Amino acid sequence: MSNLESYPPDFHHLNGSPAPLLPQLNNHSMEDSSSLSVSIPVVDLQCLSLEKLGQACKEWGLFRLVNHGIPPSLLSKLEEYVKMLFALPFESKQALLTNPFFYFWGTPVLTPSGAALRGALNINWLEGINVPLSQLPQFQSEDPRLEDFRHSLEEYGRHLSRIATALFEAMVKSLNLCPKQSESSLDESTGFVRLYRYPPRSVTDEACGMMEHTDSSVLSIVNQDQVGGLEILKDNKWLLVSPISGTLLVHIGDMMQAISDDQYMSVKHRVRVNKQEERVSICYFVFPAKCSVIRSSKYKPFTYTDFQEQVQNDTKTLGYKVGLDRFKLNAPL
Ligand SMILES: O=C(O)CCC(=O)C(=O)O
Numbered sequence: 001m002s003n004l005e006s007y008p009p010d011f012h013h014l015n016g017s018p019a020p021l022l023p024q025l026n027n028h029s030m031e032d033s034s035s036l037s038v039s040i041p042v043v044d045l046q047c048l049s050l051e052k053l054g055q056a057c058k059e060w061g062l063f064r065l066v067n068h069g070i071p072p073s074l075l076s077k078l079e080e081y082v083k084m085l086f087a088l089p090f091e092s093k094q095a096l097l098t099n100p101f102f103y104f105w106g107t108p109v110l111t112p113s114g115a116a117l118r119g120a121l122n123i124n125w126l127e128g129i130n131v132p133l134s135q136l137p138q139f140q141s142e143d144p145r146l147e148d149f150r151h152s153l154e155e156y157g158r159h160l161s162r163i164a165t166a167l168f169e170a171m172v173k174s175l176n177l178c179p180k181q182s183e184s185s186l187d188e189s190t191g192f193v194r195l196y197r198y199p200p201r202s203v204t205d206e207a208c209g210m211m212e213h214t215d216s217s218v219l220s221i222v223n224q225d226q227v228g229g230l231e232i233l234k235d236n237k238w239l240l241v242s243p244i245s246g247t248l249l250v251h252i253g254d255m256m257q258a259i260s261d262d263q264y265m266s267v268k269h270r271v272r273v274n275k276q277e278e279r280v281s282i283c284y285f286v287f288p289a290k291c292s293v294i295r296s297s298k299y300k301p302f303t304y305t306d307f308q309e310q311v312q313n314d315t316k317t318l319g320y321k322v323g324l325d326r327f328k329l330n331a332p333l
């Protein structure tokens with residue numbers, strides 16, 4: 001493993017052997033994803049077609065976004081910062097990345113206070129940095145590396161907020177929802193960015209960087225590097241979402257699925273670890289306003305806070321998220 005001192009100590013001894021705690025990729029009844037090249041639907045933000053958008057959200061729960069208006073120089077600068085920060089020695093990252101930044105590893109599940117949820121049953125082969133965008137303006141650091149990084153993140157956050165709002169408004173139109181009622185279903189102040197690094201894993205078993213899941217968000221917007229490894233489940237097959245430079249991947253999250261009355265679907269996805277190269281990704285998530293009640297014909301009325309609490313409980317007790325099924329009307333759970 002290269003770059004060893006920058007990885008969490010827990011990863012050093014686990015790398016050499018197939019560890020029982022690492023979730024394995026479940027390829028049962030599925031074809032090998034690496035052999036399947038798929039054409040993810042493409043949505044053009046500059047000339048947005050409601051029909052194409054609606055179709056992609058219904059059939060895939062995911063699309064590739066082009067002409068999003070983020071300068072390529074900002075995208076490459078951010079990627080460089082992310083690589084530089086993760087390459088710091090483990091102890092330095094812990095010391096440097098303080099509130100509102102939060103450095104974590106082994107699980108992508110954080111508590112509402114921002115701490116990593118410990119006691120989860122599985123280790124995911126990842127490190128992450130959590131960044132609540134609304135808290136960035138108050139952040140001050142003596143370290144010039146973090147100051148520059150913060151400015152780039154703020155600029156990136158403004159772009160992502162613009163993009164998410166435009167897409168959400170178009171989805172509301174396409175679904176014929178009441179625009180007034182839908183206003184609180186997407187609250188830009190809830191937006192956060194997650195930076196991830198997936199270290200390479202040399203042993204021959206197929207380790208999982210991030211276990212399969214659906215996102216709890218309204219929308220998630222993923223910006224992955226050229227290494228790749230993101231896979232989606234479609235028609236019971238895992239498909240590799242190959243990286244295309246300069247494009248973004250928009251995922252429909254659980255909240256959007258509920259808002260759309262299950263017309264759109266929250267896409268199941270996971271991340272496969274690369275054997276030689278580490279992978280980084282920059283992901284944005286946005287949620288409904290805290291007290292906004294989500295009403296639909298399929299689910300009991302609930303707030304995002306109710307949903308999040310349920311996810312935390314299930315993750316602690318069962319080791320995985322049950323998700324929307326917990327809120328289904330007449331659910332036996
Ligand atoms: O790293 C990625 O590409 C995906 C991350 C992800 O799925 C998540 O944070 O929910």
Ligand SMILES: [Fe+2]
Pocket residue numbers: 213214215220269
């Ligand atoms: Fe995800």
